[in-house]
Amino acid sequence: MTTTGGMLDSEQSEFAIEEFLALEQTKDLLRFSTAGSVDDGKSTLIGRLLYDSRNVYEDQVRAVTGTRVGQKHGVIDFAQLTDGLRAEREQGITIDVAYRYFSTQRRKFIIADTPGHEQYTRNMATGASTADLAIILIDARKGILTQSRRHAYIASLLGIRHLVAAVNKMDLVEFSEEVYRSIEGELEELVASFGRAKLVTIPVSALDGDNVVEASERMPWYTGPTLLEHLEAVPVWKEEASQALRLPVQRVIRPDQNYRGFAGQIAAGTVRKGDVVAVLPSGQSSRIASITTFHGDLDEASAPLSIAVTLEDELDISRGDVLVDATRLPQQSSSLEASLVWFDGDRLETHKPYLLKHGAQTVSARVSRVLHRTNIQTVTAEAVSSLAMNDIGVVQVELIRPIFFDAYEENRASGSFILIDPVTNATVAAGMIRGGLQAAGSGDVARQKAGVIFAEDDSMAAAVESILLAEGWPVVTTCVQDEQLLRALLSLRVAVIVRATGGDGLNLNGLNVLHVSDFVGQDGAVEDGDAAAAVVDALRNWSGVAGQKGDGR
Amino acid sequence: MGSSATLEMVVPSAAKLSHLQMLEAESIHIFREVASEFQKPVMLYSIGKDSSVMLRLAQKAFFPGPIPFPLLHVDTGYKFNEMITFRDEQAASLGLDLRVWRNEQALADGANPVRLGTQRCCGLLKTTALLDGLRAHGFDAAFGGARRDEEKSRAKERIFSFRDRAGQWDPKNQRPEVWNHYNGRISPGESIRVFPLSNWTELDIWHYILLEEIPIVPLYFAKERRMIVRADSLIPVEQTFVHGLPGEEQWVRSRLRSLGCSPCTGAIRSDADTIPKIIAELVSFRSSERANRVIDHDQDGSMEIKKREGYF
Known part of the structure; x- marks a missing residue:
């Protein structure tokens, strides 16, 4: 001034x-x-x-x-x-x-x-x-x-x-x-x-x-x-820079065949050249090839900078996708519990379609239930069936497809959304995500990583399978060694156990491939159970790079 | 341009971002959001310092690609010649898609501020021309360089400012704007004005121009200029219908603090011929930058009235 x-x-x-x-x-x-x-x-x-x-x-x-x-x-x-x-x-x-x-x-x-x-x-x-x-x-x-x-x-x-x-x-x-x-x-x-x-x-x-x-x-x-x-x-809140990377893709910049940049404002965390990032919702991953700015490339950039990145692999990425830290994935759900501040003169209608805007994506959503309203005079919860202008309450929101998010308390940028009335176009509410609600059978797919596990030994295969199932991973066991089939199964984000030694002659570039034999001690002294746990750990922490030629699309 | 040898944009780091880096990041996010969500956005380009900063931010937002929308200059016909020259040079050197719109009918009918008064003149040559220009091209979103620190009614302006079919603004019925989730949904005929510089102050603008070495119109720099000197006011001599009483026309070392139409934009006495000197002058000033605009002071709350009618 x-x-x-x-x-x-x-x-x-x-x-x-x-x-x-x-x-x-x-x-x-x-x-x-x-x-x-x-x-x-x-x-x-x-x-x-x-x-x-x-x-x-x-x-x-x-x-x-x-x-x-x-x-x-x-x-x-x-x-x-x-x-x-x-x-x-x-x-x-x-x-x-x-x-x-x-x-x-x-x-x-x-x-x-x-x-x-x-x-x-x-x-x-x-x-x-x-x-x-x-x-x-x-x-x-x-x-x-x-x-x-x-x-x-x-x-x-x-x-x-x-x-x-x-x-x-x-x-x-x-x-x-x-x-x-x-x-x-x-x-x-x-x-x-x-x-x-x-x-x-x-x-x-x-x-x-x-x-x-x-x-x-x-x-x-x-x-x-x-x-x-x-x-x-007073210290300015700088926690964002050290959090897990969240980069919502606002726009793909593609001036010519040689450059394909994914532009967005870093919502949380720090991105560095060479980092492995996962792309959601596809689940593919790649490395950051460059961080582009008008004044030249950067080695790293932190929230809340607006940047563009290029990746080492050619992945199919568009507006609304999110690049995230491959080792610290956000939550995924199509059912949310959220606090709402209701803005609009028209009351909240449960089961009416609204548009939920979160990051760079807009998803159709319905409020299925109002859990309670907070009486802002007494700051106590009241049972209600709807919210009116200036009401604050906690609701359940159902989305037509899952979104990736963090709890608002952990991350304001990836934990917040607005609701828009698709008829009047009014911004009807501000929402703060408290957490995802587990819809039956949906599981927390985002936290799991697909992979192929070769196990020649039946008891090892069974041990790995039982740990995976106990942790809620979808698992398929097969004897068929077919590249097309394995890629198709992985695109469904399941762990595939192949009862064979092999993989020889198959092109599994870019896929997460583990051989149980690598985890069994040389002298055979390690228990099956420990080896199986080590396999699952490796699967869970895998942060490999997707292969070339657009695999898994 | 001023000397900026010792100053550069600080390299972004996780440790601490400067306020200019924060502002730049916010503005770039806004540009990308609008370019992605609207069918036919346009940048209103007024040639002034704020437009120059806006232009640079748009370049940055889509780099290494080109700016994916055209620029529209609403030309009243009374802009300074140096502004028009600068505009055309910029468009040519940056390869911009520049469109110009004028209210030719009103100009042919002899509209000027001396004949009509500033209110009616602005209404025809600025507001009407702007609305006609937007409508003729079918633009559904228009970037403007307005800042909230400029004037009291602008302090409440949203970043995405909804306009009805008549292009009008209703201060009591604005969309709530939370976090950085902008609602750009509109019905046919409606539009959004977008203000990516909302949170910038005048000092931020100048500081950024200095650091980024952004070209600006030479009228901002002090030199000897022909002026009508009347009490505290310096009125640039440029249009034939603007003339002083005997003895009022003088050479004065002066510059413009904000750019508008030559008959209605007063100059100030100044020696500031570099950007650091302009900033030094700015921080020692005792009046806000729009104080030299004749039009804002027509009546109490005049800017708000113009905005309701569709003026930026």
């Missing part, structure tokens, strides 16, 4: 600007949301934060100085710095998510400023969906109201790890430590009950600026950080 630190003037030398830019370039980005009710002073707090950190232009200040009827001339109305649309200025309330930008010497910030009114739960969820941190406004005179509880709950539900409770209007309770401590204690208990978010509580007066940017002299008993100090210091 503007006066980052407010240090520069127009006579500044080129040398100083280079320094400024070097500093500017090291800044990272923190996204935070704010929630508070109409009278909590939220807009005033944000206006104060922008003004005191010198992120407001003079013409903007002039525009909101003494403009309201009956207002004292020359007094800055901080709330008006952030209240945008005419409709809401007329009503005097904020009705939609507004995004604000500011920066300090340390960091850039994006604020999702969300209205706190009960009917705007959906806006609060929207703002929280991309936030690393949430500020919850509490009026010191009123303490924790049901709405504070709601705000904390929604922030936790949307997976925000850092919560800040700004206890505002401390000037109106005579800066009482007792009042503050009692609110603080109650909040800590509340937030702990919602999960693993970390809470920091700060006493402030947004109107006068106490503990917003500058430490308050009127609350010497408070020794913690000011709001801005905390925002600058």
Whole structure:
């Protein structure tokens, strides 16, 4: 925005600007949301934060100085710095998510400023969906109201790890430590009950600026950080980069016959040149041949960068497929349990077809059952048969085909989805996947890897088969050594046990082939059972590379 | 272009991404999503610095392939000559599919801001021309370079902004936008405006132009220019219907902070003739960049009214 630190003037030398830019370039980005009710002073707090950190232009200040009827001339109305649309200025309330930008010497910030009114739960969820941190406004005179509880709950539900409770209007309770401590204690208990978010509580007066940017002299008993100090210091969530790779393919880039790149934004993890990746849903795998960018190839790239990769093998991959870490596969299911925030004016209808958009794919889906609704006043579960606008609940979703996902708690990008009404095209709900539900007989195919196991010894074959069956793998046992047949069986993602020594003369390039004899000790001292377990381990951990010529299509 | 010898984009690493890398990744994701989900997308190209950044991001999104959609310039007929020259050079050197649309009827009828006032003039030459141009080509998604930090009504704009059959925007009926799951479904005749630069600030734009060495129109750089000097305002002398009172026309060392139509875009006195100097000037400024646009201040909340009518 503007006066980052407010240090520069127009006579500044080129040398100083280079320094400024070097500093500017090291800044990272923190996204935070704010929630508070109409009278909590939220807009005033944000206006104060922008003004005191010198992120407001003079013409903007002039525009909101003494403009309201009956207002004292020359007094800055901080709330008006952030209240945008005419409709809401007329009503005097904020009705939609507004995004604000500011920066300090340390960091850039994006604020999702969300209205706190009960009917705007959906806006609060929207703002929280991309936030690393949430500020919850509490009026010191009123303490924790049901709405504070709601705000904390929604922030936790949307997976925000850092919560800040700004206890505002401390000037109106005579800066009482007792009042503050009692609110603080109650909040800590509340937030702990919602999960693993970390809470920091700060006493402030947004109107006068106490503990917003500058430490308050009127609350010497408070020794913690000011709001801005905390925002600058809180660690930005970087777990994504070390998680298992998830790269949803948004688009195949194919300018000519020599280049075929799979483009997408890395949802989680790090991709490196030479890594083995599995392609879902086909289950084929290959190695990363290159990571392409406009400025040249990279050796590695992490979430959330947008990149394109090429593979060593020619696989049939299209939009909606996902490239994943071949050793840490996501879950797969066509039946999900998920939390929903219902957005639409029309109520949720069970068994009505909706479109579920997850990553780069859109799948037809139905909500088969509403398990419960969360009463956001009391944060307790209620039995209901449907959800209405601004309701939050847990449902079962049935998809016409399986999707690959992670639980939202583990991965926001691959654990979230939206529901779209195919008739009105409205975005009707936001969903957070809690887990897959096992449909009878479907199994967790994604976790299993197909492979051919040659076992000349009948008792070894039986031992391997029984371990595989016990772990729920589909298994076929055959004596036929036929390349076509084996490839066809593997494409069904089953483990194939061939009762023969062979494989000689068969072209099984790129397939996962194991010979039990390799696992039996030289002296025959190893028990059959141990050898069989070792075979299954090898099968499970196989991260081989698919063969050429499009096998297994 | 300014000197950028000591600055380069930081190599992406798992350890820490800079805010510009985060913004770039988000924008590229948006470009790819729209190009994949819509039948006939177009990029609205206004020739200014934001369009220049948008163009570079589009190149990056589809690299090593070409940009898979055309660019549309809505030409009011009153753009600076230097802008048009720059536009045509860019299109030629990058091999862009550039389309130009003008409201020829209104121009033939003599529409100009002096005769009609800025509101009616913008309505005909910008808003009407834009809607007609989109309709004539059948574009179903249009990228625009608007940023949320520009103006208060834009702070609430979605990244995918739904427009009805008349091309209009209803601020009370926007689709909720969660995570990065964009809903681009529309019925025939409806369209989506897409803002890949939503989360960029003016400083981010300039910083990115510097690091990426993105070409921009020379009007952004200070030099001696012929201006009508009236109180605090500098009005560029370019159109025949714009003329000053005796003594008002002077040579002034100046530059433009944002580009629009020459009669309605004020210049500022400046010595900033490199990008680092422009950034130094920017961080010391005391007014927001649109403050020099005559049209935004017609009436309170004027940008919101224009947007409801279909203006970008």
